[in-house]
Amino acid sequence: MSPQQQAETSHDPNAIPIEAELVARAQALGPVLRANAERTETDRRVAPENLEELRNAGLLRLTAPKTRGGFGASIRTQIEVGLALGRACPSTAWVAAIYNGVKPMTLMLSDAAREEFYRDGPDVTVCSVASVHGEAVRVDGGVRFSGTWAAASGCEDARWALLGIPLPDAAGGRPSAATVLVPLEDLRVKDTWHVAGMLGTGSQSLVADEVPVPEHRIISAAVAPSGGSGFPAALKLAATLNLLAPVVGAALGALDTVRDTLGSGRGIIASVYQDTTASPSAQMWLGEADHLIDRAVRLVTSAAGAADAALTGDPLTPRERSALRMDMVAAVENARSAMSKLLDLNGTAAFSRSNPLQRYWRDMETGSRHAQFNPFITREDYGRLTVGIESTVSLLV
Structure with missing residues (x-):
């Protein structure tokens, strides 16, 4: 079927x-x-x-x-x-x-918070900005916070938001990083998403003005509300892989677009070829792009399989986690290289606003610059672990 x-x-x-x-x-x-x-x-x-x-x-x-x-x-x-x-x-x-x-x-929320979250059913939508912003003060029964959180993808159609805040220490010490679960109706969406690619993600800013959050909807680094020991590393990898899939998917879409164009019998301007697919060099260029994309897909799906195995078996070591992030970076770089070859094959016509190829290109170039795929920090961590330095510079590993 x-x-x-x-x-x-x-x-x-x-x-x-x-x-x-x-x-x-x-x-x-x-x-x-x-x-x-x-x-x-x-x-x-x-x-x-x-x-x-x-x-x-x-x-x-x-x-x-x-x-x-x-x-x-x-x-x-x-x-x-x-x-x-x-x-x-x-x-x-x-x-x-x-x-x-x-x-x-x-999973890190209290039972009461999860009950609230899933009250609307399993299709409930939630956006997130994990980085810590704004200011917060402790109040009776929770905190009250204010600030602005940029690039909250899908926020206009989300029911909830998970936002990073500086949680004041109850004893008056330095604030610690925490995450709060907030209904979107308590926040204001600010129109700030004017970018070159991934325009359709609606990654606007979220603004909070003295918003109260009850204690049971706070995820503190110091306290695991559900009695757990923290967020599993494999699920952190899963969050990154979920964002990587659309980036590699854009390369697959671009490949489909170029194949359709070449299949229409289009020739190569200023050459003897009336049909691009008759050119051995064009065949090679397309074949290399196809192979690079196939390799990117294999890297991503293999990393996903390793993360799945870690959820039910032995947890991943720091080096194993770092190696998987290196694979993710390699997938990004393979997909970008393939996209460049596909643009070469299509020529300047690829940049017409009516050609979907330019949208795939812009979406990939924008999405692949997300902090989760930072190529130089990922390599720095891997290098440190290679020479026996166990502490990492990334907060993702």
Whole structure:
């Protein structure tokens, strides 16, 4: 059965599907997401129809626990879904990655906070800005905070936000980093997302003005509300991989676009070739781009498999985690190299506003600069570990 046929088969949204079906559903959404990609970019937020299709396909409940009606999908499946969505619309895939990738953080919340969070069901949407900003003061029963948090992808369609704040020490000492869960209705969205790529992610700023947060919705580094020992390293990797999938997916979409163009019989200007595919050098260029993208996909899915294994087996060592982040950086660099070759093959026509290739290119160049994929800090950590320095400079490892 084809992905399209599988998606068209009626399914119970509350039933837990086999994970291959989830990937097939994502692939089947391709035509809709591609059709709405330009509008998503123009409106600077994901088209409502895209979100509705994601919700109907169950692709906003991938990481919600099964006890809450979610699918509890493997990291590998999350990434394969992200690749498929990114192949059609990287902005939509990025927002879906945020909504799914952030949900596991609720494992660190108190039972009462999780009850509030999942009150609207497993498809509940949440955005996040993990970096610490603003000011906070302790009040009776919790904290009150103010500040601005930039680049909150998908915030305009989110129900909740997880924001990093400086949590005042109860004894009067220095504040410590903490995360608060806040309803979007308590925050103000500020229009600041005017960028070159990933325009459709709606990554606006969130503004808080003396917003109260009860103690049970605070995740403190000093206290694990659920009695746990902290956020598993494998789930930190999963959050990064969820964002990487749309970036590599953009390269897959670009490859599809160039193949379609070359398949139309287009020739090479100022050459004897009336059909580009007749040129051995063009064949080689396309083949190298295809191989680079295939290698990027293999690196990403392999890293996802390693993270899955760590959730049920022995935890990853710092060196293993660093090596996986090196693989993620390599995937980004392979995808970028492939994109450059695809642009060469398409020529200046690729930069026409009507050509989806330029959107894939801009989305990749913007999305791949996220702090999670920092290439030089990732290499610095790996080098330090190689010579036996156990302390890392990245807060992600």
